[in-house]
Amino acid sequence: MFAGSKFAAFLFDMDGTVLNSIAAAERVWTTWAERHGLDVTAFLPTIHGRRARETIAALNLPGVDPLAEADLLLKAEADDLEGIVPIPGAVAFLQSLPPERWAIVTSAPRELALLRIQAAGIPVPAMMVTAEDVTHGKPAPDCFLLAAKRLGVAARDCLVFEDAPAGIAAGEASGASVMVISATHVHPLVTPHPMIRSYDEIGIALDDSGWIALAPERAVA
Incomplete structure (x- = not known):
């Protein structure tokens, strides 16, 4: 090695x-994905290793501002540190x-x-x-x-x-x-x-x- x-x-x-x-991040992102009507099982593997803004931007969701959504996710993730x-x-x-x-x-x-x-x-x-x-x-x-x-x-x-x-x-x-x-x-x-x-x-x-x-x-x- x-x-x-x-x-x-x-x-x-x-x-x-x-x-x-992972558990904390996926709890927060699951809530976000459900709110936007995404297939949670297919979506969750895509969130790891990239910035939230880029993960969201790649979805091309109509009317969704990646920077604003990333800020909301930051607040939610900062409140969930369990585990x-x-x-x-x-x-x-x-x-x-x-x-x-x-x-x-x-x-x-x-x-x-x-x-x-x-x-x-x-x-x-x-x-x-x-x-x-x-x-x-x-x-x-x-x-x-x-x-x-x-x-x-x-x-x-x-x-x-x-x-x-x-x-x-x-x-x-x-x-x-x-x-x-x-x-x-x-x-x-x-x-x-x-x-x-x-x-x-x-x-x-x-x-x-x-x-x-x-x-x-x-x-x-």
């Missing part, structure tokens, strides 16, 4: 990658990383991202890229390119942690390496990238320059 590779920084998606907010939990092993793994060597890169708005991070009990990153920071959301690579720039590294030297097809595509387009987190996957995902279900499966080693290599598993003190 990336044997012999070292990375300048790790870039983590949030939902489904370091925390699991949000960390991905197994994520808290300890993030705590093991140098703060200046990782970031969260999410399609969620900053307000919602901070609420979910707090609810899950994962470390707040020193740097975070959220929905407001880019013009084009995932699967465009803009968010990962911006995160790398803010960390002062090249995207090609980063490892992106993702769970959703849109985010995986964004990581690929940025030139970064990609690790897929499958903890929340109901159905197998076909991908050429390495995949783990838990951060307990990996650990890190730092070289003298602060670059990060993955180890097969984290050493237990």
Whole structure:
């Protein structure tokens, strides 16, 4: 798994990658979809990994303003934080990383991202890229390119942690390496990238320059 590779920084998606907010998100989006007469079962798989405004805009619903609807969804999601939990092993793994060597890169708005991070009990990153920071959301690579720039590294030297097809595509387009987190996957995902279900499966080693290599598993003190 990336044997012999070292990375300048790790870039983590949030939902489904370091925390699991699927139940809360799907409760809110189910209510929204029912109000607009959508087939909920067919619609829900499309909400993951993309900004709400782009998910809504892709539906081309008559008379629906994607930005206004996204604002309403933000308020509803901010009020529903029940059942949000960390991905197994994520808290300890993030705590093991140098703060200046990782970031969260999410399609969620900053307000919602901070609420979910707090609810899950994962470390707040020193740097975070959220929905407001880019013009084009995932699967465009803009968010990962911006995160790398803010960390002062090249995207090609980063490892992106993702769970959703849109985010995986964004990581690929940025030139970064990609690790897929499958903890929340109901159905197998076909991908050429390495995949783990838990951060307990990996650990890190730092070289003298602060670059990060993955180890097969984290050493237990």
